[in-house]
Amino acid sequence: MSSTKFIKNKEDFICAHCGTKVKGTGYTNHCPNCLWSRHVDNSPGDRKALCQAMMEPLGLIIKKDWVIIHKCQKCGKIIKNKAADNDNRQELITLSKKIIPNIS
Secondary structure, eight states: OOOOSOOOOOOOEEOTTTOOEEOOOSSOOSOTTTOOEEOOOSSTTOOOOSOOOEEEEEEEEESSSEEEEEEETTTOOEEEEEOOTTSOHHHHHHHHTSOOOOOO
């Protein structure tokens, strides 16, 4: 059984999708340039996922916060991630125009 308590991990990484060098804040869970992510967590921040595949940004939900919907390209897991202040605004706008498939 996995814990749902957030675990803060301040890690820098190179985006496996676009090659951007990303400086982690402890809350960084996707590349701020291309918005792609990697399936590394079972629970936020635990780094225990065995999958490790790339997670495609499918779309954007805009309510109180902007939330990016990511889907793992290997196992199909759907994860919602809050957009960060330093995210590429043009990429967020492009995502906002996409129709998000049924993710329930």
